Amino acid sequence: MHITRLIAGAVAAGLLGLAPVAVTAPAGAVATTQAAQATQQTAAPLRLVKAKPGIHWGLAGNKITAKAQGKGTVKFFLGGDLVKKAKLKRGKATYKMPSDLAPGTYKVKATFKKQKAAIRTVVWDSALNVNAATFTISASTPTYDLPYPSLTGTVKFKGKIASEGFVDIYLNGNVRGGNNSPDYCCMSTVLDDGSFSFGYDFLGDAQERGVGTWTYRAFYTDDAAFADYIYSQPITVTVTP
Structure with missing residues (x-):
């Protein structure tokens, strides 16, 4: 009789929807596990x-x-x-x-x-080659008696002979400011065979700067945006009295 009442009570509890007793882990253990799982889910790979x-x-x-x-x-x-x-x-x-x-x-x-x-x-495989890297001129030489062309060269860009673009020359290789820079010298257009040449303007620029030794670099870019470029070795011009 007593056993029958216990069984009946358990059945009644189930029918009434009473929740079973749950066993819970300590709060610290749960927090640690959740943090580890979050780290694994959010950590970005190398x-x-x-x-x-x-x-x-x-x-x-x-x-x-x-x-x-x-x-x-x-x-x-x-x-x-x-x-x-x-x-x-x-x-x-x-x-x-x-x-x-x-x-x-x-x-x-x-x-x-x-x-x-x-x-x-x-x-x-890119290169800007020039015909000469050192020049000596006199400050007293008339511009029209300076070597002409003064500087020539060829351009290879990204493994191919350049067929377009520009070569600009800057004193000390200072390209900041572009053609508005006080260090800007002059520009030449690259021909279909990758060649370029400068007339009187290159050596004339050094002559105008006066007696002394001036160092330039030539820069090639394939478009006017100047987003990607290569440059030559230093080119020195010595101007004597």
Whole structure:
């Protein structure tokens, strides 16, 4: 009789929808588990980005930036060789590729803890060649008696002979301000065969600056936006009295 009442009471509780007793974990354990799950879900994987699509042979190397979350050291590899170790700062670590890499395509790899990433970048076969890199003229020589053409050269851009574009010359290679810069000298148009030439204006510019030695660089760009360019070796002009 007593047992029958207990069974009946349990059945009644089920029929009335009374909730069963739940066993709960300590609050601290739940918070820790949730935080770990949130970290796993939101942590971004290691990735690499490059500053430019590619760089030109002989110029400054491309900058590769590793982005990740957490603290630690990123290892950069080029051609399978470890080339740099850099600590993450504000989620970033950088590696500057060398400027003496031969033209070609390169893969940069990086590791951070157990994460890995890779990116490809290219070194273009580009060059601006000039017929001479040193000149000596007299300040007393009439402009029309200066060498003509004064400077000639050829342009190879991204592996091909340039067939258009412009070559500008700047004192000390200072291109800031463009043709409004006080260091701007002169411009020549590149012909279909990649050649260019300057008349009296190049040496005439040095002559107007007076007695002394002046150093220039020639810059080539394929369009007027000057968004991408290469430059020559230093070109020195010595003006004597």
